[in-house]
Amino acid sequence: MSGVRLLVGTRKGAFVVTSDGKRERWDVTGPHFGGWEIYHMKGSPADPNRMYASQGTGWFGQLIQRSSDGGKTWEPVGNKFVYDGVPGTHQWYDGTPHPWEFKRVWHLEPSLTDPDTVFAGVEDAAMFRTVDGGQTWQELPGLRNHGSGSRWQPGAGGLCLHTIVLDPSNAKRMFIAISAAGAFRTDDAGTTWRPINQGLKSQQIPDPTAEVGHCVHRIAMHPSRPRVLFMQKHWDVMRSDDAGESWQEVSGNLPTDFGFPIGVHAHEPETIYVVPIKSDSEHYPPDGKLRVYRSRTGGHEWEALTNGLPQRDCYVNVLRDAMALDELDSCGVYFGTTGGQVYGSADGGDHWTAIVRDLPAVLSVEAQTLS
Amino acid sequence: MIRIELPAHLRTLARVGGEVEIDVPPGAEGAGAEVTLGALLDALEATYPVLRGTIRDHVTEKRRPFVRFFACQEDLSHELPDTPLPRAITSGAEPFLIVGAMAGG
Numbered sequence: 001m002s003g004v005r006l007l008v009g010t011r012k013g014a015f016v017v018t019s020d021g022k023r024e025r026w027d028v029t030g031p032h033f034g035g036w037e038i039y040h041m042k043g044s045p046a047d048p049n050r051m052y053a054s055q056g057t058g059w060f061g062q063l064i065q066r067s068s069d070g071g072k073t074w075e076p077v078g079n080k081f082v083y084d085g086v087p088g089t090h091q092w093y094d095g096t097p098h099p100w101e102f103k104r105v106w107h108l109e110p111s112l113t114d115p116d117t118v119f120a121g122v123e124d125a126a127m128f129r130t131v132d133g134g135q136t137w138q139e140l141p142g143l144r145n146h147g148s149g150s151r152w153q154p155g156a157g158g159l160c161l162h163t164i165v166l167d168p169s170n171a172k173r174m175f176i177a178i179s180a181a182g183a184f185r186t187d188d189a190g191t192t193w194r195p196i197n198q199g200l201k202s203q204q205i206p207d208p209t210a211e212v213g214h215c216v217h218r219i220a221m222h223p224s225r226p227r228v229l230f231m232q233k234h235w236d237v238m239r240s241d242d243a244g245e246s247w248q249e250v251s252g253n254l255p256t257d258f259g260f261p262i263g264v265h266a267h268e269p270e271t272i273y274v275v276p277i278k279s280d281s282e283h284y285p286p287d288g289k290l291r292v293y294r295s296r297t298g299g300h301e302w303e304a305l306t307n308g309l310p311q312r313d314c315y316v317n318v319l320r321d322a323m324a325l326d327e328l329d330s331c332g333v334y335f336g337t338t339g340g341q342v343y344g345s346a347d348g349g350d351h352w353t354a355i356v357r358d359l360p361a362v363l364s365v366e367a368q369t370l371s
Numbered sequence: 372m373i374r375i376e377l378p379a380h381l382r383t384l385a386r387v388g389g390e391v392e393i394d395v396p397p398g399a400e401g402a403g404a405e406v407t408l409g410a411l412l413d414a415l416e417a418t419y420p421v422l423r424g425t426i427r428d429h430v431t432e433k434r435r436p437f438v439r440f441f442a443c444q445e446d447l448s449h450e451l452p453d454t455p456l457p458r459a460i461t462s463g464a465e466p467f468l469i470v471g472a473m474a475g476g
Contacts (some may be wrong), residue, residue: 035380036380059438059472061425061435063384063424079429080423082430229391
């Protein structure tokens with residue numbers, strides 16, 4: 001019997017939400033880790049019952065939790081994230097040098113093949129890896145020590161590495177994104193990295209086409225076409241057809257091209273989803289209407305998906321890790337809001353329902369397709 | 372035996388109910404030395420390794436900014452690790468309080 005399991009991270013705990021393949025009725029369990037911020041949870045593609053969660057508070061710092069039974073029980077694993085060598089400085093908001101300081105784990109990306117290997121994107125921006133199921137974490141220092149590291153500057157949310165995309169056709173290739181440094185790629189399993197921001201234009205930085213300094217919000221890829229990347233930038237929706245070597249804007253007829261998440265349909269590599277947000281200073285949907293936009297042409301041409309979503313007086317945000325898609329025959333699309341709703345569509349976005357309405361502010365949503 | 376009262380989140384994490392009681396190894400700071408704040412935290416983390424990094428930094432061992440240490444109606448939060456603990460704490464007459472600072476809204 002197929003089914004879907006959603007892993008929902010919120011400001012005040014984690015929730016595991018499950019349904020059968022019909023996706024009509026959902027069972028909500030939680031909160032796990034009540035009172036703690038759960039920035040992200042994700043299951044291993046190699047073993048869906050193995051999950052990892054990033055748990056933290058401003059009081060007691062960072063913890064990592066691991067489950068081996070699909071989220072029923074959890075155990076804390078290693079939480080020691082220490083930068084390799086002398087970490088040096090990046091730029092602070094005012095342009096002065098600021099020491100690299102670990103603050104939190106934004107994103108956990110389990111290996112595609114090994115349940116014990118996980119990559120962690122952290123603030124201040126760096127990439128860590130565990131190969132022992134989270135007991136110990138080691139930095140991949142080649143990223144932070146890229147020549148531009150001392151010029152990286154935090155976005156409003158901090159200097160965070162929030163996106164990790166693994167290439168299923170090449171175990172040595174990974175893409176990451178940092179706010180506000182931009183996108184980077186490694187072709188040697190994380191030893192060396194280079195910025196891949198050619199074609200991005202950001203009017204908020206002194207040189208709009210600079211090599212680094214762009215506030216990339218999220219990158220998505222369809223596993224069948226790993227050289228095609230889609231990006232939601234601070235402003236602008238972009239695509240690359242050459243593994244990030246160059247980018248073209250595909251915002252097209254979107255009502256606003258500011259936003260956070262971007263996702264790709266499980267079976268249609270040119271069908272992508274975004275949630276337009278009014279502006280960088282007004283983090284809510286335009287006109288009080290919560291609309292997901294879908295392009296079936298890989299960008300440029302977008303249609304509003306509104307059936308079942310609030311179309312008046314709606315002023316929530318949808319954060320960068322808070323959209324996910326399942327892989328069932330009729331592809332499911334899910335997203336969570338800062339108002340605590342998790343919406344789902346079992347038909348690729350044509351019809352939406354609120355799976356759960358009154359959670360704490362949702363930080364992340366991941367979808368697992370269960371067989 | 373030293374009694375320690377943890378904040379709720381850390382009790383949950385350590386899977387303990389009320390106060391915890393720990394032995395601080397005798398002579399940890401030298402024969403006949405008094406038990407210090409640093410030795411208490413070392414012993415607490417040795418007994419409950421899951422608390423490492425939640426009260427003080429893994430590397431620098433600096434207290435996390437929103438954590439406070441109270442003992443016998445005194446605030447020891449800003450004391451150095453080699454500060455001797457009050458006799459009432461080391462004797463177990465009074466609990467040592469680890470507190471999450473009031474913050475937020």
